[in-house]
Amino acid sequence: MRLSEHVECDATVLASLVSAGEVTPTELTQLAREGTTRSIRV
Numbered sequence: 001m002r003l004s005e006h007v008e009c010d011a012t013v014l015a016s017l018v019s020a021g022e023v024t025p026t027e028l029t030q031l032a033r034e035g036t037t038r039s040i041r042v
Contacts, residue, residue: 001022001028001031003035007035
C-alpha cells in the first residue's frame, strides 16, 4: 500500500485490509509515520 492509498481510507477500510491480510499493522504504522513526516516538512 502506498501513502496516497492510505490517506483515502478510513479506519474501517484499513481494519478490513489488515483482516484480509492485504496489509500488516506494522505497514500501516510506517505509512502513518511517513505521512506525518511529510506533513511537517511542507
